[in-house]
Amino acid sequence: MKRLPEEEKPFPIDLQPESRFWEKRGVSRRDFIKFCTAMTAALSLPAAMIPRVAEALGSDDRPSVIWLEFQSCTGDTEALLRSSAPTVAEIILDVLSIDYAETIMAAAGVLAEETRAKTVKERGGKYIVVVEGSIPTRDNGAHCCIGGRSALDIARELCGNALATIAVGTCASYGGLPAAAPNPSGAVGVGEAVPGITLINLPGCPVNTDNLVATIVHFLTFGRLPETDGKGRPLFAYGKKIHDNCERRPHFDAGQYVEAWGDQGHRKGHCLYKMGCKGPATFHNCPVQKYNEKTAWPVGSGHGCVGCSEPSFWDSMSPFYRRLPAVPGFGIEATADKIGLGLVATAAAGFGIHGALNALRKDKEPEDSTREG
Numbered sequence: 001m002k003r004l005p006e007e008e009k010p011f012p013i014d015l016q017p018e019s020r021f022w023e024k025r026g027v028s029r030r031d032f033i034k035f036c037t038a039m040t041a042a043l044s045l046p047a048a049m050i051p052r053v054a055e056a057l058g059s060d061d062r063p064s065v066i067w068l069e070f071q072s073c074t075g076d077t078e079a080l081l082r083s084s085a086p087t088v089a090e091i092i093l094d095v096l097s098i099d100y101a102e103t104i105m106a107a108a109g110v111l112a113e114e115t116r117a118k119t120v121k122e123r124g125g126k127y128i129v130v131v132e133g134s135i136p137t138r139d140n141g142a143h144c145c146i147g148g149r150s151a152l153d154i155a156r157e158l159c160g161n162a163l164a165t166i167a168v169g170t171c172a173s174y175g176g177l178p179a180a181a182p183n184p185s186g187a188v189g190v191g192e193a194v195p196g197i198t199l200i201n202l203p204g205c206p207v208n209t210d211n212l213v214a215t216i217v218h219f220l221t222f223g224r225l226p227e228t229d230g231k232g233r234p235l236f237a238y239g240k241k242i243h244d245n246c247e248r249r250p251h252f253d254a255g256q257y258v259e260a261w262g263d264q265g266h267r268k269g270h271c272l273y274k275m276g277c278k279g280p281a282t283f284h285n286c287p288v289q290k291y292n293e294k295t296a297w298p299v300g301s302g303h304g305c306v307g308c309s310e311p312s313f314w315d316s317m318s319p320f321y322r323r324l325p326a327v328p329g330f331g332i333e334a335t336a337d338k339i340g341l342g343l344v345a346t347a348a349a350g351f352g353i354h355g356a357l358n359a360l361r362k363d364k365e366p367e368d369s370t371r372e373g
Contacts (some may be wrong), residue, residue, distance in 0.1 A: 042214040043226065043287065044236045056221040063220075064119050064127035066158060067101035070144050070151040071178045071187055072133025074109045075206035076169040077103045079291075083209040096216070097181040099127070113147040120158060128219070131155065134171040134178045135193040138186030152193055159194045166200055167191070168212055170308055173201035173232070180314035191232060200225045201232040203284075203309040211237040231311060233283070242279035242305050245287040248272065262263055266302060276321040277304030284309040 036054045040047065069077065081104070098104070100116040119127055123158055133151075136143035141150030159165045167190040170176040178187035191199050203210050216232060218226045228235040243249065251257070252271040259265060259274060273280065282305055290297045299305055307317035317324075 038210075039214050039217045042210055042236065043218055046181060048335060049221075053221050057217070063163070064097045064099045064123045065101075065130060065199050066099055066119060066127055066162075067103075067118060067130045067150075068132065068154065068158065069102050069155065070131065070133035070135050070155070070172070071185070072169065073172050074103060074132070074170075076132045076212075077101070079206040079209050081213065083213070096128075110147075116158075118119075120161060124161045126163055128216075129158050129165045131159070131165060131167050131172045131190050132169055134175045134187035134189060136178070136185035136187050137193060138184070139356060143185035143187075154192065156194050159190060159197050159199075162197070164192060164198045164200070165194075166212070166215060166225075167232075168202050168207040170203040170313065173203040174311040176205070177314055179312070198225065199232060200228060201233060202237070203231075203233065203311075204286075205308040208237070208284075208286070208289050208291065211285070229283070233309070237285045237289075238283040238309065240283065240285070242282045242284050242286055242299070245285070246279055246299055248299060270297060270303040274323055275304050276306075276319070277325055278307035278310075278313075278317050278320075278324065279305040281311055281317075281324055282307040 033050075033054070036050050036057065037047075040050050040053050045053075067077070100112065101120040102112070103113075105112060133144075135141070135151045137152055137153050141152035144151040146154060167173045171178060171187075172190055175183070175187045175188040175192075176189075178185060179189075189201070191197075191201070200215060202208075202215065204211075211234070214236065215226060218224075218234075226236055228234055229238060231238075243252075246252075248269060248271045251269065252273060256268075256270040257265060257274045258270050258272050261275070271277070277299065279299060286297045286305070287299070290300070304320070306320045307313040309318065
């Protein structure tokens with residue numbers, strides 16, 4: 001039986017030539033299908049949804065996007081622009097109409113502000129706002145101004161009239177570093193600055209581009225934002241603790257820990273919990289999606305998680321190189337000490353305790369996933 005070349009293999013959806021926008025950007029059909037497959041997997045959708053995702057990305061109805069940048073380091077924009085192939089520029093930026101984004105737009109000054117105002121006027125209630133950076137509220141928002149207007153004023157106008165708002169990064173989601181004590185500018189996240197809007201939070205320093213693109217793909221496919229936890233984070237990306245999917249988890253279960261930076265345990269990839277890793281208290285899909293074209297993530301590179309996707313992590317998770325005194329959910333501190341000190345007499349007893357902890361964790365997980373910060 002003759003084997004068809006990859007480009008000629010049938011795909012279970014009839015995409016007309018005029019809708020094959022990826023071809024105009026030099027993206028092969030194979031890469032486009034791989035992209036749709038990856039997004040479907042990231043959203044925890046069944047493979048049967050791949051054709052629907054592809055159809056949504058091929059639609060001619062391009063929603064307008066306004067990307068606002070306030071108190072930030074621009075790390076989220078940089079993460080987006082440096083995403084792996086097929087790049088966001090090749091796929092998503094052709095699907096969306098990016099009408100305003102300070103970092104990448106050619107216009108500047110008055111012309112840029114006029115472009116933003118025109119989008120709000122002509123497409124009110126039909127555009128998506130992406131917010132990067134926290135919003136200062138003290139002194140009437142004077143600590144961050146763009147075009148003579150405060151970030152607070154701009155956010156209230158644009159987010160209040162948007163179809164949906166996506167807060168990218170921990171600063172936009174919860175205030176992040178600018179909101180750390182003593183928070184001189186009164187920095188807050190979008191949800192606190194503009195309550196009552198249709199909002200989804202994608203915390204992390206920086207945001208994982210896969211999660212952002214998947215959120216947008218979900219919106220384009222289903223016309224709504226993904227389901228979220230009690231902190232406004234999509235469950236597909238923040239539904240499990242880092243500890244649950246960590247590649248070093250077997251070492252934790254075996255009581256094998258890094259005791260000092262550079263020791264034998266560190267070189268062998270042992271658990272970083274005793275070095276301050278906040279993975280047991282942090283919800284994120286870093287171990288699965290990773291960064292740098294899916295090649296690495298902090299724990300995999302030998303550095304403990306600092307809990308950057310959790311609210312107030314600069315205050316609540318520090319000192320970063322000391323372990324948490326207690327972890328909500330299933331008492332991991334006591335268990336780690338007992339296993340680490342060899343107080344479990346036999347391997348059988350160790351497996352029994354671990355099994356009991358698993359049972360407790362299953363009972364606690366739904367509660368932890370929706371707990372208020």
